[in-house]
Amino acid sequence: MAGVGVAFLRAVESLDSNDQRDTASGWADRGSDGSAGPAERVRRPDRSSAEERESISRGLEAGASLRSIAVSIGRSASTVSREVARNGGRAKYRAVAAEQRAQEQARRPKPSAL
Template sequence: MWQLWSEGKSLSEIGRQLNKHAGSVFCYLQKSGGIKPSPPKRSVRDLSLLEREEISRGLSANLSFRAIARNLNRTTSTVSREINRNGGLSKYRAVAADRRAWMKAKRPKTCKA
């Protein structure tokens, strides 16, 4: 869709090629202001899936939070918070924790008021 839009095709032409109604194409383009959204990317400060798997392996090996944090070059509090917010010592799963982190990072956020 973005390629067709950048080539200057009309909404009707894009819709015909994608088997969608022109109104649907318009709504999708309108959400991003007609500019292709950039792919989501993780901040370097966030834990990666590999780091979460290391935490999971460390828990399986009965390592302390400090030992796990040392292996990851992270603070102990980072590892502790990660484990506690994602099921604790007995229920921590790296893939589920990573999926949850992506979901919580989505924008826009709903209003707290």
């Protein structure tokens, strides 16, 4: 019984001395102060991607209709229309600015409405 405890202590000491962390227990995700840190951002599949926004921007520059842009990226026309409207309209839509705005809007915590 005492041998098992010694082996365990040696294993812990080797982990500490090599500064390795156990990925199975989640310690690999912890910072040096033990905090979890921010979670990795994962975009929902129903949200426009940066590539889709770039396609919208190029389509608008080429003078394409919103419906033809929507067909080319595999989205509904109303989705493309809302995306363009919320980001400055046909004349001012820029993919980079739209992507930055989307990232800002997705951040947590949200400001209180009251």
